[in-house]
C-alpha cells in the first residue's frame with residue numbers, strides 16, 4: 001500500500017468552534033486557576049473542541065481568525081509565531097497532512113457474516129437491490145476478531161444489510177467474540193430467535209439486542225417488511241424482557257405515520273426497554289428509493305466530517321473493509337483485511353483519500369456517498385471549524401448513541417473545567 005507522504009502543515013479539520021453563547025456560558029462558569037482572568041476570557045477568547053483528542057482549547061479571538069484563514073490557505077503558516085505554532089502542534093490543532101488524514105479511532109466494526117435476509121423492509125435497500133447470497137468463512141471471521149482485538153475495537157455488530165439470526169452458527173460466533181472481550185450489538189428483526197437462543201445469549205452476556213420493529217399492527221407489518229412473523233417477534237421481545245437481556249428497539253416509520261407508530265410502540269415497551277435507539281429513517285447515501293420515509297439529501301460545497309467515519313467501519317463477507325454502514329453496495333473500499341491489518345487498511349491511500357473528501361480538504365463528485373448522507377453536511381465558508389455539521393441528526397438519536405458526541409462533551413467540559421489555554 002502506498003502511504004501519503006505529505007509533510008505540509010495544515011489546520012486539522014477535527015475542530016469545532018464553540019458557538020459564542022455556549023462559550024460565554026463556559027467562560028463565565030470557569031473556576032479553573034487559569035493563566036488568563038475571567039474578564040479576559042469573556043472578552044478576548046473563544047474555545048475550540050479538538051475531537052480526535054477530546055480536548056477543549058481556549059484561544060484568543062485573533063488566533064481563531066488566523067486559523068480560519070490558515071484552513072483556507074495553508075501557506076499563511078509562515079506568518080504564525082514559532083512559539084504559538086509549537087503550542088498548536090502540541091495540541092494537535094496543527095499537524096502534517098499525513099498525520100491528520102491517517103488518523104483513525106475505530107471503536108466498532110460491523111462484520112457481514114452473511115448477506116441474506118428473510119425480510120424485505122420497504123425502508124431498506126434490500127427490498128429493491130438484493131445482494132446475492134454469501135456466507136463469511138469461519139477462518140476469516142476468526143482472523144477478523146483477532147485483528148479487531150489487536151487494534152482495540154470494543155464493539156462488534158454482526159450485520160451489514162443482512163439478518164444475522166439466519167446464520168447457523170450465530171450463537172457460536174457471539175460466544176467467540178464475547179470470550180475475546182468484545183461487546184456484541186446484535187441488530188435483528190427478531191423473527192428467528194426463540195427461548196433457547198435467548199437464554200443462551202443471556203448466558204453468554206455482553207450482548208445487546210436491537211430489534212427492528214416498525215409497527216405493532218400485523219397487516220401494516222406485513223405490508224412494510226413482507227413478513228408475517230410479527231407475533232413471533234413480539235413473543236421474542238417478551239422473552240428478551242423475561243430473561244433481562246439488554247434490548248433496544250429501532251422504530252422506522254413513514255413521515256406520515258412516524259409519530260403514531262412511535263407512540264404506540266413506546267406505550268407498550270418504553271417502561272421495559274427505554275427510549276428507542278433510533279427512529280430516524282436514513283436515505284442510505286441515496287440508496288433508499290422510497291421518499292415516504294425520508295427526502296433525498298444534497299450536501300453542497302465542501303463537507304464537514306463524520307463521526308461514523310472516525311469511529312466505525314464495516315467488513316464485507318469476503319473480508320473487504322469499506323467506509324461505513326450507509327454504503328449498501330460496499331463501493332468505498334479501504335482495503336482487504338484478508339491481507340492487511342486494521343491499522344494498515346485505516347492508513348491506506350484509499351482511506352486517506354476518502355477522509356480528505358469527508359473532512360472538506362478535497363472536492364468530491366456529486367455522486368460521492370457522503371454528499372447524499374444525513375451524517376455530514378456542507379461546511380459553512382464563514383465557519384470552517386465545524387467538524388460534523390450533522391448536529392440535527394445527533395439531536396434525534398438516543399443518548400446511548402450520542403455518548404461521546406460533542407454536545408454532551410461540551411457539557412462535560414463545562415462541568416469538569418478540563419481546559420487548555422494557548
Ligand SMILES: C[S@@+](CC[C@H](N)C(=O)[O-])C[C@H]1O[C@@H](n2cnc3c(N)ncnc32)[C@H](O)[C@@H]1O
Nearest residue numbers: 123124159161162163187188189212250281282
Ligand atoms: C440494515 S438492518 C440489518 C440487521 C437486521 N436485519 C435488522 O433489521 O435489524 C440494521 C438496522 O438498520 C435499520 N434500518 C433499516 N433501514 C433503515 C433506514 N432507511 N434508516 C435507518 N435505519 C434503517 C433497521 O431498523 C435495523 O435496526
Ligand code: SF4
Nearest residue numbers: 117119121124126161
Ligand atoms: S432492515 Fe434488516 S430485516 Fe429489514 S430488509 Fe433490511 S436487513 Fe432485512
Ligand code: SF4
Nearest residue numbers: 306308324370373375
Ligand atoms: S457521511 Fe455518511 S456515508 Fe459518509 S462516512 Fe459518514 S456515515 Fe458514511
